[in-house]
Amino acid sequence: MPATRKHLHISKPRRRQRSVSLTTRASRCGVKNYVNVLKSVHPTVELFFPVTKQYLQEYIDAKKKQGTIKANSLDQYFQHIESYNMALGHGWDSQEFEPMMREVLEDLVQNEEKCNGTRKNTSTPEDEDELSHEDSNDKQRIK
Numbered sequence: 001m002p003a004t005r006k007h008l009h010i011s012k013p014r015r016r017q018r019s020v021s022l023t024t025r026a027s028r029c030g031v032k033n034y035v036n037v038l039k040s041v042h043p044t045v046e047l048f049f050p051v052t053k054q055y056l057q058e059y060i061d062a063k064k065k066q067g068t069i070k071a072n073s074l075d076q077y078f079q080h081i082e083s084y085n086m087a088l089g090h091g092w093d094s095q096e097f098e099p100m101m102r103e104v105l106e107d108l109v110q111n112e113e114k115c116n117g118t119r120k121n122t123s124t125p126e127d128e129d130e131l132s133h134e135d136s137n138d139k140q141r142i143k
Contacts, residue, residue, distance in 0.1 A: 033077055037063070071109045
């Protein structure tokens with residue numbers, strides 16, 4: 001199942017927003033996370049902007065490997081990275097970056113849906129016994 005519009009900021013129409021300072025954009029969690037992840041991959045490199053296909057792919061691979069991020073959070077991080085990159089005057093190559101971002105977000109959404117479905121449908125035999133025992137007690141009280 002493809003990710004919903006909710007999880008893919010790249011498919012949402014842009015709305016006009018107030019101007020945000022470069023310092024504020026740089027301090028956002030997505031930008032900090034991007035830089036920290038890439039510093040762990042490339043300890044000798046100091047600047048990871050402008051964003052390149054290689055850097056973005058390495059970031060995505062690292063986030064997938066960690067396996068702890070949710071689609072909403074990663075989508076927000078992508079928005080922060082894109083916004084900061086554009087504020088620096090580097091632009092944003094949508095044709096190159098958005099398919100990479102869309103793929104990882106759709107994978108995360110599918111995994112989250114699987115996990116949520118599994119949690120909702122998992123019950124142990126003990127749970128079933130407790131539930132049926134509670135139901136019989138409720139029926140006795142009603143009589």
